[in-house]
Amino acid sequence: MPDPPLVEVRRVNAVAVLTLQREEKLNAISPAVERELVAALDGEEVRASGAVVLAGAGRAFSAGADVDELSGLTPEEIVAYYADTGAVYERFAALPQPTFAAVHGYCLGGGLELALAADFRIADETAVFGFPEVELGILPSSGGTHRLVRLVGPARAKELLLLRPRFSAEEAAGFGLLTDLVPAGQAPARALELAAEAAKLPRLAVVVTKQAVNVFPETSREAAVLIERLAYAALGQTTDAGDAARAWAERRAGPRE
Structure with missing residues (x-):
C-alpha cells in the first residue's frame, strides 16, 4: 500500500483545504512535507479555488522544523535547507487567492513562519505560538522574521523573538497576529466559513x-x-x-x- 499523504487536499465548494498529516510528529515540517505542499499548491484543487485554508491534523498546527532531519547537516546544507523551505512558504504567500491558517495547539518556529505566510490566521484558545530559535542559538530563517516585523512592527517583533519564546492565542490576538480567536476545536470551521465568504467575491x-x-x-x-x-x-x-x-x-x- 502507498504511504498516506503528508498533506491532504480536498475541496469544499470553492475553497481548497490543505491539512498537514504528520500527527505523530506534531506536523513537523520536513523536506517530504514541503514537496507535498508544493505539489498541493500547484495542483488543480488549489488553482481552481477561490480561497485556501491550511490546517494541521491531530494535536497541533505545526511544531516547526523536524530537528531529526537537520541533525548532522553542515552549515552549507542548513542554509540550502532553509532556502528551500523559504521558497515553499513564499509560494504559499504568493497564491493569488486569499489564504487562511487554521491554528490549534503548537504553532512554533517554522510552523509559525508558515502561518505568518497566510493572509489570515484563525486560532482557537488552545493555540501556543512562539519562535524558540534564539534560545537555540539561531533565528527564524524562512522569511518569518521579515513577516513578523511587517505584521507587528520592529519593537514588538524584537519582544516576541527575544523575550517571549511562547505566547498564548489570546496574546497573539492582542499583538494583532490573528483575524479571529475562537473556542477550542472551532478554528478549521471558522476559517472555512471566512474562506467561503472570500471565495464569493469577484x-x-x-x-x-x-x-x-x-x-x-x-x-x-x-x-x-x-x-x-x-x-x-x-x-x-x-x-x-x-x-x-x-x-x-x-x-x-x-x-x-
Whole structure:
C-alpha cells in the first residue's frame, strides 16, 4: 500500500483545504512535507479555488522544523535547507487567492513562519505560538522574521523573538497576529466559513487588491495612489464589476410592484 499523504487536499465548494498529516510528529515540517505542499499548491484543487485554508491534523498546527532531519547537516546544507523551505512558504504567500491558517495547539518556529505566510490566521484558545530559535542559538530563517516585523512592527517583533519564546492565542490576538480567536476545536470551521465568504467575491478584484496590499509597504504614496487609480479603471471595465454594479442597483431600488 502507498504511504498516506503528508498533506491532504480536498475541496469544499470553492475553497481548497490543505491539512498537514504528520500527527505523530506534531506536523513537523520536513523536506517530504514541503514537496507535498508544493505539489498541493500547484495542483488543480488549489488553482481552481477561490480561497485556501491550511490546517494541521491531530494535536497541533505545526511544531516547526523536524530537528531529526537537520541533525548532522553542515552549515552549507542548513542554509540550502532553509532556502528551500523559504521558497515553499513564499509560494504559499504568493497564491493569488486569499489564504487562511487554521491554528490549534503548537504553532512554533517554522510552523509559525508558515502561518505568518497566510493572509489570515484563525486560532482557537488552545493555540501556543512562539519562535524558540534564539534560545537555540539561531533565528527564524524562512522569511518569518521579515513577516513578523511587517505584521507587528520592529519593537514588538524584537519582544516576541527575544523575550517571549511562547505566547498564548489570546496574546497573539492582542499583538494583532490573528483575524479571529475562537473556542477550542472551532478554528478549521471558522476559517472555512471566512474562506467561503472570500471565495464569493469577484475573483479579479480580490487578486488585484491582495497584490496591491502586499506591495504597498515598499511603495511610495504617489506610486501607490497611481496603482490604485489604474487598477480601479481596469477593474471597472470587467464583467464582474458590471454585474456587481447592477446587482447593487437592484438591491437599492428594492422589490418592484
